[in-house]
Each structure stands twice: as structure tokens, then as C-alpha cells.
Amino acid sequence: MNRKLTVLSLAAGIAMAISATSAFAAKYDAGASDTEVKVGNIVPYSGPASAYGQIGKAISAYFKGVNANGGINGRQITIISLDDGYSPPKTVEQARKLVEQERVLFLAATLGTPTNSAIHAYMNKKKVPHLFVNTGAHKWGDPTGNPWTMGLQPDYQVEGKIYAAHILANNPNAKIAILYQNDDYGKDYVKGMEDGLGDKKGMIVAKASYETTDPTVSNQMATLKGSGADTFFNVTTPKWAAQAIKGAAELGWKPTHYLNSVSSSVGSVMVPAGAENGIGVISSNYFKDPADPAWANDAGFIAYKAWMEKNMPGENIAEGFFTSGYIHAAAIEKTIQQAGDDLTRKNIMKQAASLDFGNGMLLPGVKFKTSATDFFPIENKQLMRWNGKSWELFGDVLGPK
Amino acid sequence: MNLLEVKNLSAWYGPTQALFNVNFHLSQGGITTILGANGAGKTTTLRSVCQTAKTSGDISFVGQSISGMSTDKIVRMGMAHVPDGRGTFTGLTVEENLKLGAYTRRDKDGVSEDIEKIYVRFPRLRERYSQQAGTLSGGEQQMLAISRALMLRPKLLLLDEPSFGLAPLIVQEIFEIMKSINQTDGVSMLLVEQNASLALNLADHAYLLETGKVVLSGPAEDIRADETIRRTYLGY
């Protein structure tokens, strides 16, 4: 009996030795080890916003591919993606499960403004990185107040200002009508537009909000058309954006139409709304829309298509949500790469705050850029106009350099 | 050959047992009545015959066993039922009630021919043919219920207390009609009735039920003449 014991204790001794030596070289927090880095993610797979669940699917697929060819710095990346059904109390529960139960190294690409607000304080109190939250609300880039939270996409107010600047430049005495969703996302855009117009805020002649439970926005469109506006700022999520574009055409109302980037997807907005109905619509984006024929033979898109076929066989290439997942995953991968063997939460945060790289699916001239004081990785966008078949980029890359 | 043959029939009304090994039969063209006080199991007997109640034992109709058969099949074999409380489709018109009586029949013109015959026999129903059946008087609803049953051109007609809630004069008229239906159209009848004297005048054979058991049976005249029956049930 005791022979077995000695063998066991010998093995244990060796194991201890190995982990001890490597411990000097690499420093780990919970969720990181020689062989694995655990990353948490929360998206709504069920409930009213379940369409965004596809972003989570893309992120998990991305890291399955990364693990297939060796992982990062020799470590396998485990993405634990949980469903919160877009309900804030559930987000709190899932975040605590990831941090305290699964003991992940950091959280990334959690989706939704109310859901992220619910865990904003918790993540910063627990000093766990809350990276690349997938919402454009302005409050995520606050290095002093909430040093552990960082956004990714250009925030809605910046985009609102870009459109305001374009209106002032091209049609100084325009009469603007705004249709916006009645929540943070919608109000941030409206505030951005108002700040962008500055003292000429009076140009906004009509505003109408809608609820995510409204069956259609037809009567809001009727009211806005009735206001006699010649410029229309469309701040809606994909389903209502398509309705608004089609509705305007059916009502025979042809304003200069500005569409927020959240709904600029060719596959789930422009085509369903009727490609010819959207001619002349101006929007902006920071990544290449996979359904847009303009990128058919672009190197970045070809690499993306290959990636899709390898890691997400049978999925719809034209789906913009997968691209969003792909870009968020690229930022996560870059951060872990830069952290090297110092996989502590402090260092992850430091690396996230010193990113400077491009990506095949970002528009030319747009890249990830962060610093200790700038927690908005992507801030520049390019305007584009819908020509009935695809988006035509025009003007130069706007936003801070 | 007996039109209806019932051998040791037991039946349940919900969880409680209402009939205990009852035996009776009905000959072709005859009228048999089942008498008994309230709760003796008269209605359950009718419900058992057309299988709308849970039963055990054997029932055969036109020489074929129907125990366990679904009600609509039994109806298709020619058994019509005038339920207690008349079962009028109050929201439908009089004519619609009649049409429903012939639901299982395929011969379109035969049906309209029968409706005309009903209107001849019951002129008051013709007057009210497009009226909501719920607005008819008790007597008229009873006529409608019998007519609806006749629309099936039944071999056997089950009648559950047709005299219920009607003025004596109207009851007399109803029983006259039932007699003429039996004689002219040769429809055999199984009559459940509380009004024993009326029933015994009409029927040729009778059974007496007491708490789910047959206590007396025989030709109607003997039952009518029997001293004890008259005192306990007929009250004179």
C-alpha cells in the first residue's frame, strides 16, 4: 500500500516544481494559467433582442479557430458566453457567475446599454476588466471614473455630430425631422445631433419617438412627413429602420435621409427595405458590410470570407452581426497577445489602453487606437451613400486622428 | 327480434354508480316506458343506451352490440334522443335546429322534404322558422326537440321526460303527437317519464326503477291495474 503512496507524492512534488518555476516567468490572475485564458461574454440569446445573440456565436467561433492553430502565446482561449435575455437582473447574475464562479480573467463584448449599466459599478468594484462593451452609449469611455470599463465602437454622440456637420456643410437652412428609439441609444444620437448643430438647433422642426413594442412606425412617419421637413435623421434599430425607409418611399416623401450606423447593414436593412427605396440614404460605418458587393474582391473581405467558411460553415455570409463579433474578437485577441505572459487583470487593462492596430474588416483608414486617457478604441468613421446596390464611401475619414 | 336488448347494465353518473345490473328490452314498433321517482336512474338509463355515460354490461341495438361505441356512430344507426331539458340550440334559428337534427344524413332533398312535413305537423314551428330557438315557449321548444329528433328518420326515439315543465293541455297535445308518430311512422320509443298515468296510457310495456334496480316490469295495462303501483306512484 505504501509503495503507491510514495509514487503519488513524488508525482505531486514534480508538479509543484514545474508550476513553481514557470510562476516566476509569468504572472497570473484568476482565469489565466500556463495552458488557458478564460474570457467571459454575455449576450441575449433569448428574449426580445435575441437577434444580437449571433454576435456571441461569432466570437466563440473566432476563438475556436484561434485555438485550432495553437491559441495565443501557447495558451488555449476559453470563451464562456452566457445568455441574459437582455434583462438587467439576469446580466448581474451571469456577470457574477463568470467572475466569482467561473473565475474568468476578464469580461469582453457584453451587449446592450441597460444590461451593461447594471454591471458597470460591480465590474469596477471587483477590478475586473469590462472590455469592448458592444454599445455606443457615451458613458463607456470614462478612464477616471470607471477605469475598468472600455467601449469599442464610435459612440453615438460622435456619430450624431458627424451628421450635423454634414448637414450644416451641405444644406445650412435644412428643416430636420428626427425619428428615434425611446432609450439611451436614441437619446445619445439626438444629443449628438443637437450639440453638432450648436446654436442652429432650431433647424430640428419635428421629433418623434417609438417603442420597441410598437407594431409599426407608420404613424410617426406620417407625423414627421406632415412637419414639412426636407431632412430626415433616422435613429432606429434594424427592424424599424427598414420600415422607415420603405414607409418614406410609400408616402412619397423624399428628404435627405441620414441613417444611423447601427442599422446600416445591407443584409438586414437596405435589402429588406427594398434596395431602390433607400437610394440616396447617407449613413456611416467603421467596418465593411459583408453583404456589400463593393468589397467583393477586397483582401480583408476575402480573408473574412475564408474565416467564415472555415469556422462558421453554413452561416449567412451577409449577416453584419457576425462581422461585429469578428471585430470585437480581434480586439480581444490583440489585447491577450500584447499582454504576453503577464496575464494579470491590471496588465490586461493596460494593454487594452494601448492598442494601435488595423483589421481587414475595418474601413480603410479606420483603426483601433486607445491610450490611457482615450477609452474609445474606434472613433473615426467614413460617410457613405446607398446607390441602390451598395454603399459608396465618400469624403475622408472623419473624427479625431 | 328485439330492437333494443339490454343485459345486466351498470352505469355511473360521474363518480357515483347509478344503475345496478339492469335488464330490459324493446320490441320493434313498440313503446316502452321507464317509470321511477326522482334519482331512480331514469335519465342515466337513456344516457347509457346512447353511450353518453360510463357503462358496463351489454347493449345491443338492431341486433348489433353498441356498448363502448361512440355516440355519433350510434346516432348514425338510427337512434335519436330528446334529452331532458330539451337540449335546444338557443342561439340558432328554429330551421337551423331542424337542419342539425339531420346532420348525419346525406340525402339533401329528403331533408327538406322532412322539414316540410314537420311544418305541416307543427304549424307553429313554421310561423317561427327564422326565430332564435331560445325565444320559443316551453311547449314549442318541446315540439322543436321532438321534430329535431325526427329529422334523423330514427328507428328508435329516446324521450326524457317530455312533460317536464309544460301545462297539462300542452302535455296532452305532445303525447297525442307521439302516439301518431308511433302509429303512422312506426317509430319505436323508449319513454322516460315521471307522469306515470300518461306514460302508461301511451306505452305497451313498462319497467319500474327504484334506486338503480328494476323492481317491476310487464305490460302497461297490468302495471296500471296493479294496486300497489297505483298507491305508491300514481297517488290515487
Added chain:
Amino acid sequence: MDGFLLQVFSGLANGSIYAAVGLALVMIYQSTHHINFAQGEMATFSTFICWWLIDSGMSYWLAFFLTVGVAFIGGVVVQRVFIRPVERKPVLINVIVFVALLVIFNAMSGWIFDHTLKAFDSPFPVRSAVLPEYISGHQLGSLGVTLAVLLVIYLFFRFTPIGLAMRGAAQNPDSASLVGIRVTWMLALGWGLASAIGAVAGMMMAPIMFLDPNMMAGILLYGFAAALLGGIDNPWGAVAGGFIVGVLENLLGAYVIGSDLKLTVALVLIVGTLTLKPNGLFGQKVVTRV
């Protein structure tokens, strides 16, 4: 004035959708005295089937009628499999079965047809022949289809033996079985009809609202309001109720309380109708025997 007319007409167009949903709810209520909470999600699922048929190359009208048939059979199957075992059970158990069906159909729509927004083409021209500046071609078309469905239902119940049998079975199940009607099949037929009408409502709505698993979530409440306002046991009433709710909702939204309280309008309508006038504007008196 122009704005007012716009609101009224877009209210009528929305109203035609609420009317169709309300009609489906009345169909089930008439034959089973149940209110089917899963009606909306069943309609969405049928609309997805139609989208899939069209997407795999079938012509619109062939897919339309095939879907109506499939929805009818689906409705019958759902009644026979899920509803019949609990027919005699208390109302609460039935409500729970409906809620379970709601949740299952919603999840299945997302699972099988995924969550991408789907365009659904409309068989009608874009510009409507009548008053083009107030109403779109599709809105006029769906108005027409809703009225056509109502006419078909009316004729079916009025002049066909099965229709008469269904009405009889609904009013007096015992007598119905005594005249040879298989009552349980009549209930199944009621579900089949309701499911078919729901599918039509879904197919008329998808071109306006774009198809996704949660398309009907908002509409169901307005469908209830329509059915109740019109009279839960009266098909004509439900359609009239649908139009009233549609126009009322738009006018109140535009001129009185602002468009962000529209769901509350439906809530007030439902609770108000139920308490003040339970059998609605056109429904028959609800008589319950002691």
C-alpha cells in the same frame, strides 16, 4: 387636415391587422370558450413557413394558400395533441398550456428560422389605386384580404353544414353529440380555422413589419383589445373592433397622449371593456347558468 387623414388611414391599415388577429381569437373563443394566448406566435410561425416556401422558389399565391392549409392542419393537430387532454381541466391549467405553447412557438421560430430580419414581398402594387397619398398599395390590399376572410368565415358558418355543426357544438355540446356531431373534432376545426386566419394576418403584416420571431409580440395585445371591444363571440364585432382600435390608437398617439404610451391605450381599452361592457359593443349577452 392632411395629417389627420394620414393618421386615420394608417390607423385603418393597422386596424385591419388587429382585426385579423381579433377574428382568429374569436374563432377559438366561439368554439372552445378559451382565449388562446399563443395565437400570435402560431401566426408568426406559419408566416415563417410561407417565407421559407417563397424563399425556396415557390410563387407567392401558391405559397400563400399552401401555408393556409398547413396552418389549418397545424391548428387541428395542436388542439388534438395539446389542448384536448386538458379540455375538462380548470381554466388555469388551460391558460398555462396556452402560455407554454406561446413560449415554445416563439423559441422554435428563432431556432429554425434564426433571428435575421426577413423581407416578405407583398402581392399588391406599391401605389394603391385609391387615395394613394394616404394609403399604400399593400395596406389597401391587406384591408381587402381581411374583409374577404371575414366574408368567407360568414358564409362558412351561415351556409355550410359543418359551419352549422360547429356553432351548435359551441353552444350546446351535449345536444350536439346527440345529433351525431363529434364535438371534439369541432373544437379541433375551430383551432384549425383560427390558425389559418392567424397565418393570413401574419402574411399580411410581414411586408409592413418585416418578419422576425418577435413580430407579433406587440400586435397580440391590440388583437385582444379588438376582439374584446367588438364582442369576443362575434366575428363581425372583432373586425369592427380592430378598425376602431387602430384608428383610436393612432389619433390618441398623434394628438392626445403622445406616441410613447400607445400600449397603455390597449391596456385601458381591454380593462375598460371587460369591466364596463364585458360582452363588447356587438357581442351577445353572456348568460351563465347557476
Added chain:
Amino acid sequence: MKLRIQYAIVLGVIAVILPWLLSDFRVFQLNLMLVYAIAILGLNLLTGYGGQISLGHGAFYAIGAYTAAVLMDKAAFSAYATLPIAALVCLVSGVLMGFPALRLSGHYLALATFALAMAVPQLLKYKGIEDYTGGVQGIVLDKPQPLFEFEFLGKALSEDRWMYYLVLIVTVLMFWLAHNLVNGRIGRAIVAIRDQPIAAGALGVNLTAVKTITFGVSAAYTGVAGALGAIAVSYVAPDSFHTFLSISFLVGAVVGGLGTIPGALFGAAFIQFVPNVADEISKSAPWAVYGAILLALVYVAPGGVMGMINKLKRGDSK
């Protein structure tokens, strides 16, 4: 009677020690479960005992949560003080909702309350009350801090464990109250109305009063649960009270066992833990699994978990 006391003591000891055996996160889940148990018990009083079906109890849960949140955020109330107020506010709103409910039964009441559940998220976002409720932003609350340091079995008395004892005390109090209410005079009246309303009326039971009080008490229970839930999660937003919340409460009441007091605990465990399990089974359709389980239960065990337990008890006691 002796056996029941033994049960109570054993359960009491387990309840007190439990948080020290589990990690903080599990205690947090336990807190949510107890909160849901109170809400389901409230619904059970109305539906299980009273026979009135409500698909809208999420609305009272939301009212309770927002009452607590606004008081704590705007009027600097302590968390504990908000509980009785939330109960009172919901009692009143329950009675108000009870009046129209008087004239409705069965499907109609289910329909009216379903409409309420669908309208509540929108009402909470209404511009008019935005400066109180924080509108769509919601309100961030801070958790009540433990009043003293304490160590046991190597774990500290964290916020979650402190919260656990607060929730435990309220739960025990609520269950005890419900037990007395149901077995007392009012309880018999409630059940009489459920089974034979007309007969109960004939026996002098004042239907109006009892039905509205039942609705009020049931709403108060769910309101207190809402307040506790808001404090435990320390964040409220309109999107937290989606229609599916009301459906979950009904599911919990049925799964646990209608017309039983302990059933609420099993029901709460079901709606707290099964969604996570369903999430593992199928990422794209957790609700399909949830719905399938519900259907199976309705067909196989309409009496719910308590129904099965009683059947077992009756089974072996024969």
C-alpha cells in the same frame, strides 16, 4: 404535531448555516430564489387559493422594486425601511387592480392582467415620471452594508450573506403570515369563493371585500419581493420587468403546486435554476426547453411538486 416541530428545527439550522457553506455567488443566487419564493407565494394566495388567475404579477414586482429604488435613491431611505412602504404601495395598487378584477373571471382576468404585464415596461419609461425613475437609464442602488465584522468557516460576512439573512427573515415572516392567513377565517372564505362562489355568497361571505383584500395582499407580497429583488440586484431598469417575468411567476406557482404554501419554494428554485440548465441544453432556444418542461408537468403532475409529495405521503401512509 411533534414531527412538524422537528422538521422546523432541522430546516432552521440548515437555513442559518447554509450561506457559510456556499460561495458568495451561490448565496446571491439563493437570495434571488427566496425573493422569487415570496413573489410566487403572493401569486399563489391569489391564484392557488383564491382561484383568480393573474398573468401580470410582474407589474406589482416592478412597482415594489421602483418604490424601494426611488426611496433609496431620491429620499435616502435605508433599504430596510423601504420594505414596509413597498408592501403598502402594492397593497393599495393591488386593491385598485382588484376592483375591475371583481367583475372578471377565468380567461378575462388572465387577459386583463396579461395586458397589464405588457404595458408596465412602457409605463416605466414614461417621460412624465422620468426624473424619479431615471427613465430608461434605470437606477443604480448600493447594497446595505453588514453592520459588524464576522468570520465563520473561513468566510467573511459579505454583503451577500448579510443580504441573505435579511431576505431569510422576511421570507420566514411572510410564509408564517401566509400560513396563518390561509388556515384562518379569511383563508377559508378565500377557498370557499374559489370553489363555490355563489354558495359562499349565500353563506354571508362578503365576496367583494374578500376578493379585493386577497388581490391586495397578494400584490403586497409580490411588491415586497420586488423591493428585496431590487436591493439584492442593486439596479432597476424598465427592461428588468419584461412580460416573461410574470409568466415565470405563474410557472413557478404551478410547478411548486397551487394552493400550497411550501410549493412556492420549489417553484422559485425551478424559475431560478432551470433557465440556466435550459441555456446549456440549447443555446438558441432556452425557452423551448422551459416551455416543454412546463407542458410535461401540466400533463403529468398538475398538482406540481407538492402534489407529488402529498401523493407519496398519502401513498405510503395507507
